[in-house]
Amino acid sequence: MMIRVLGMMSGTSLDGVDAAMIETDGIRIGGFGRSGYRAYSDNEAAVLHAALGHWHGDAGVEDAAEISVVSHAALAADFPEAELIGYHGQTLAHDPQGRGTHQAGDGAALARLTDRPVVWDFRSEDVRQGGEGAPLAPFFHWACAEWAIAQGYLPAEPVAFLNLGGVGNITWTDPSASAPEAPGACIAFDTGPANAPINDLMRSRLHRERDEGGRLASSGQIDHAILTEFLRHPYFERPPPKSLDRDQFSGLSQAVSHLTDADAAATLVAALAGSVAVGLRWLPSAPAVLLVCGGGRHNIAIMEALRAELPTRVQPVESAGLDGDMLEAQAFGWLAARVLQGLPTSGPMTTGVPAPVCGGRISHSR
Ligand SMILES: Nc1ncnc2c1ncn2[C@@H]1O[C@H](COP(=O)(O)OP(=O)(O)OP(=O)(O)O)[C@@H](O)[C@H]1O
């Protein structure tokens, strides 16, 4: 049965909360609906930044969780039509082989505040069973590919999605597979740092949130020595599945610290594109087209660098009829519907969990 779900996502770039309606039975996409966005205030963003890298019980984490719940509840109030809410929470720390994964926020509190059932804590069970806990959008990418083919936007062949948020992640998917957890349906992994180091550079040096349109990076020169050293990182040699914490590559920010603003931004963009290029070797076949979603596709310097570096057509995901700013929010709506049905949300080829797993907790409104 198709239901109307509100998916809500606040990603690692810490800019705010995305919300999007999706109609789904947890397998197929029936249709997309309205969407909304609530930016974090400067004060909220400062509290969240201060809590990065922290775990349950640490100082500042309660405040971060409360900001997450309250901001999601305020945004959800604009969507009375939602029968179910998928709530990702704010990732503060991610160390799947060590302490686990930490998304701040309380789905039970959100269910009470919104008077709707909420599916949340999507990643913990996967980690508990030995997976990376990320990326989780890949199964949704399979459904998107199937939808885009049915709508006539894409030919019926494997396609790849590149999400450029704070961190980058790529999915190769074969939409002819019977289910996203079927062997060979999806291969996915985090590619490397994406917008997070660029935002951090802009914040610390220029007190701006981002490099609008990539203008600063476009005016700079790449430092090739730094780029070469960065691409020697063992992460790129490691076969997938693999996932990253937001600040796992903090050495890159340090490496560009002596460069001019423009050269530092240009080098961070080149590092992003280079990490995607070296990641392509892990895909089963070269995709005819790479569909780019996430905020990074608004950065022209990034799109140009990808087009220069990759042996494949690079297009914003809008070319497949999809909304690249809302894809992750939609993903957590679709995944919430899956959890309600007990269907898998990740598997060996997306998170490395030994067998497909249904993650996520369900909290009812009363
Ligand atoms: N117009 C723009 N020009 C340049 N960069 C932009 C623009 N719009 C968005 N971005 C970049 O994209 C980021 C937001 O991307 P997105 O919302 O996909 O990330 P996220 O969901 O927070 O992260 P993640 O996918 O890692 O969880 C911004 O912080 C900024 O760096």
Ligand SMILES: CC(=O)N[C@H]1[C@@H]2OC[C@@H](O2)[C@@H](O)[C@@H]1O[C@H](C)C(=O)O
């Ligand atoms: C732990 C965590 O929140 N990871 C995020 C982050 O942002 C991008 C990349 O790193 C991806 O692994 C994941 O988000 C997307 C939505 C995912 O799970 O597919």
